[in-house]
Amino acid sequence: MTAYVFPGQGAQFTGMGKDLFDLSEHAKTLFMQADDVLGFSLSDVMFNGSEEDLRQTRITQPAIFVHSTVAFLSAEEPQEPDAVAGHSLGEFSALVAAGAIAFPDALRLVSQRARAMQEAADARPGTMAAVLGLDDATIEAACAEIKDVVVPANYNTPGQLVISGSEEGVATASKVLSDLGARRVLPLNVGGAFHSPLMEPAREALREAIEATRIRPPGCEVYQNVDGRPSVAPEEIKRKLIAQLTAPVRWTQTIQHMQAAGIRRFVEVGGKGKILAGLIKKVDRDLDVEQLS
Template sequence: MTAYVFPGQGAQFPGMGKALFDVNELAQTLFKQADEVLGFSLSKVMFEGSEEDLLQTRITQPAIFVHSTITYLAAEQTPQPDAVAGHSLGEFSALVAAGALGFPDALRLVSQRAQAMQDAADARPGTMAAILGLDDSIIEDACAQIEEIVVPANYNSPGQLVISGSVEGVEKASKILSDLGARRVLPLKVGGAFHSPLMEPAREKLQEAIEATHFRPPGCEIYQNVDGQASVAPETIKEKLIKQLTAPVRWTQTIQQLQADGFDRFVEVGGKGKILAGLIKKVDRNLTVDQQE
């Protein structure tokens, strides 16, 4: 069985979507619709903006969502997936691909999500760091022993876990984990402590927007970040999507659950390619990962 997967933040690149826009009428229509929904020309920034332009949170998240979603919707022959999943922000593209959300509604939520996260980060600055080469349990235990806010945020693949929290908390945890034998500790260039308790104000704002948005029963199962399990009931999907901002992204567990449920082929949609493929292959190198760009 085949699952379609959608990347999150970090999948942006200058010129994203321009090649598709130039040759595909449906893509042209959808890009114009996105500009109308947002009230500014996101497509111009995507096509002509610099790498720095694309790092602005209000641009980054809508740009990645729009690129992945239009890449999926504008494909000439895209079969109905057996299941979908998305890494953090990518979950919104997955919801559109599954038919649970319409493109305009999902884009509005993504835009509100980006602004809410930026506001929360401005109010309480934080950061993140990638920890390579340690068991998850060692990282979890180390974070739990630190008084400042620092938590596991992204379970990306076996041996790669991102921590998130206050600057002091992440610095202390990074030092401890380095001493415990981490192969590498990489501070990340991010705008805030995403998927940590510092995002609680953003979660509250997004909750109102999600609850006011109509979700349809999806055409396939959606494996969601907060627990790595499949969801089909609209209310369940909403509940998990609301929790996502302060809960860790359990990507490793998601891929393991998909594999346990019989999925052996994945199609990564959008982004600059092979971001998720590398993580999936670290779960099991025998899994097949194709690209839809």
């Protein structure tokens, strides 16, 4: 069994998508459709923009979504996944790949998501840090004891968990976790406290848009971030998609649940093909991971 997986923020790079545009008429049509939906030339920024241009939240999220989704939809051979999953933002690409959301509808949601997250981050600044070398339970217990806002945000692999919250909360947790034996605690260069309670205004802003979007029963199981488990009912998909902004990304659990379902082969779509591959291999080095070419 094969699962297709889609990366989230951090998968952008200069020139992203230009090869797809040049090689495929279908891809070219999709890029032009994306520009029309957004009302500006996202493709021009993707193909010719600088790293700084691509780091702007209003650009980053649509660019990553469009790149990975176009790569999937314009592949030479039809792709037939047994399951799909995406890391945070990548969940929107996964839903398109599964046939649950139309490409333009998902892009509108991604654009609204980017704006809402930026507004929430501007209103209540926060940050994130990667904690290496501690078990999840130790990190969860330590965060729960801290008065300022700080929570587990990304369960990336066993021994790698990202925390998120206010600057004070993350600073306090970083010291506590270092004292508890963390191998390293690395501050992340991010624009906000993503997947934490500080994103509540963004979740509320996006709720109505998600509820109004048509979601169809997917053609395969969609493993969603909130609990790492598969969803097929449209209302369940919507509920989890709304919860995603303030809930942690349970990527470790997602891969483990896929393994338990018999999935041994993973195809990463988008980015440069190394972000999720590295995480999956750290969950189980015997899993087969490749990139969609």
